[in-house]
Amino acid sequence: MNIPDLKVKIGSIEMKNPVTVASGTFGYGPEYADYVDLDRLGAITVKGISAEPHVGNETPRTFETASGMLNAIGLPGPGANGFCEKYLPFFESYSVPLIVNVWGKTVEDYGRVAEILDGPARVNALEVNVSCPNVKEGGALYGTDVDLFRSVVDEVRSKTEKPIIIKLAPNVANIKLFAKAAEACGADGISIMNSYPAMGIDIETRKPQLANRTGGLSGPAIKPIAMKLVWEAAQVVDIPIIGMGGVSTPEDALEFIIAGASAVAVGTANFTDPSTAVRVIDGIERWLSAKNIASVDDLVGTVKT
Ligand SMILES: Cc1cc2nc3c(=O)[nH]c(=O)nc-3n(C[C@H](O)[C@H](O)[C@H](O)COP(=O)(O)O)c2cc1C
Secondary structure (H helix, E strand, C coil): CCCCCCCCCCCCEEEEEEEECCCCCCCCCHHHHCCCHHHCCCCCCEEEEECCCEEEEEEEEEECCCCEEECCCCCCCCCHHHHHHHHHHHHHHCCEEEEEEECCCCHHHHHHHHHHHHHCCCCCCEEEEEEECCCCCHHHHHHHHHHHHHHHHHHHHHHHCEEEEEEEECCCCCCHHHHHHHHHHHCCCEEECEEEEEEEEECCCECCCCCCCCEEEEEEHHHHHHHHHHHHHHCCCCEEEECCCCCCCCCHHHHHHHCCCCCEECCHHHCCCCCCCCCCCHHHHHHHHHCCCCEEHCCCCCCCC
């Protein structure tokens, strides 16, 4: 049996395997260190960080659905400087690449957070969230208007030399437009997808299940949506795609890779089993080995349409 090569490159980041965790589902890293050997992961993607500290939304912030969850956390966080002081020292004893997810309320905010995080060497890449459905400003609008989208990517690109990965919104008419715009603005990779704007109502109180009224749907329910978007985007860009949306098994991950993703992220599944990503890595390796496929790269985008 061959031992397949699992390595993946996203810009200058070398991932030893194609599996990371989805932002917001794995804290800032230390919270999961007792349950998972963090250095087994291809990369760690941490919860969204803005230039200034942010409190997030009122509770309830989450609600379980038939095959996934709704959330409207609202991006609480310690701000970029707070993150660097509080969390970066922890990562000095790990070699896993660190991807910091960033967001802003204005184009300038995106630039400021990128500028601050451009400093510390331990931050290996930025994932730019232009697609959060749960904050009033920024997020949703920047991810669905291609001109605003370009202005955010341009601003971030101008403030950092580090690899930038742009996280696309699923609720757009033409994902190819956004994927191509990200690549043209100098992005090193694309993440697809953020949670899908959604809502639930309690019929007794007739109130929305989330204090924010609407939120984002994630988990197995959205996997087929994400698959189509990854497949479409992969047809028009050369930069790597990180596929996400409902990954909880090695087969889910392989499906994304065959659709055109170079790497995948495990999100909501971390809440039921924090070791999901490690199981997914081991399963990908076993499957490639059984099929005698030499490298995970050889599988990317091999869907027979
Ligand atoms: C509780 C929760 C918090 C999230 N927070 C963020 C965030 O801070 N930044 C971001 O870009 N995406 C965030 N997301 C979206 C996920 O990173 C991911 O794109 C989405 O959940 C789809 O993957 P999944 O179905 O595997 O969860 C969050 C998702 C959940 C469920």
